[in-house]
Amino acid sequence: MFVRTFCQMVGNTLAVINSAISKTGVGIASAFLLGMVTVVLAQVFFRYILNDSLVWAEELSKSMMVWVAFLVAPMAMRQGANVRIEMLTEALPARLRIFLSLVIGVAVIWVLSIFLYESIGFWERGKQVSAASLPVSMAVFYTIVPVGFTALLMVGLEMVLRDFLSLIDPDKDSDKSEGENRSVIGGGSK
Numbered sequence: 001m002f003v004r005t006f007c008q009m010v011g012n013t014l015a016v017i018n019s020a021i022s023k024t025g026v027g028i029a030s031a032f033l034l035g036m037v038t039v040v041l042a043q044v045f046f047r048y049i050l051n052d053s054l055v056w057a058e059e060l061s062k063s064m065m066v067w068v069a070f071l072v073a074p075m076a077m078r079q080g081a082n083v084r085i086e087m088l089t090e091a092l093p094a095r096l097r098i099f100l101s102l103v104i105g106v107a108v109i110w111v112l113s114i115f116l117y118e119s120i121g122f123w124e125r126g127k128q129v130s131a132a133s134l135p136v137s138m139a140v141f142y143t144i145v146p147v148g149f150t151a152l153l154m155v156g157l158e159m160v161l162r163d164f165l166s167l168i169d170p171d172k173d174s175d176k177s178e179g180e181n182r183s184v185i186g187g188g189s190k
Contacts, residue, residue, distance in 0.1 A: 004165065004169060007165055008165060010161060014154060014157055018074065018078060021074055021151050022155075023075075025074055025151065026071065026075050032064045032067050033064075036061045036065060036068070039064070043058070043061070055133045056133040060134065066141070067141075070147070073148055074151040094170070095167065095170065098163055098170070101159075102163040108156050109156040112156055116150060120146050123139055123142045123143060123145060123146055126141070
């Protein structure tokens, strides 16, 4: 069937791209987390030992924390690590669960699309504002917002395609266990 083949092709391509983006994001987030801890420790040292506070430390560490959250969000979404309540859905038949997941996935894509659109304006406005304690535009800090929403939107598309394929061809997806990576499109192995 053409639709299934096309969806599998697009889904597998998205899975490869999203996997690379997620792994890169986690790597960069690790470096940012290390940087954030270093900045906070330096701030504590300067404030309480040298009695001379670093004026830029709080703004930089808060921005790094936001970057870390947006950088790891695609990986969390791909692995189904976001907070959710499964008590009601577990009682549903498998096909109804998949359909519900598909509907929720479409709603998530819709919301992410709105957030992405709004985040571009947010970033644009940030170009006109300077950071309070650093000689850079706030757009530098805000860059991660549209980038993060774009990555999340791509993961959302991958998940919707996976659910759609599971709905039209449930036998292809039946060999996957519950704990497996949710990003596998159209069955097969990780």
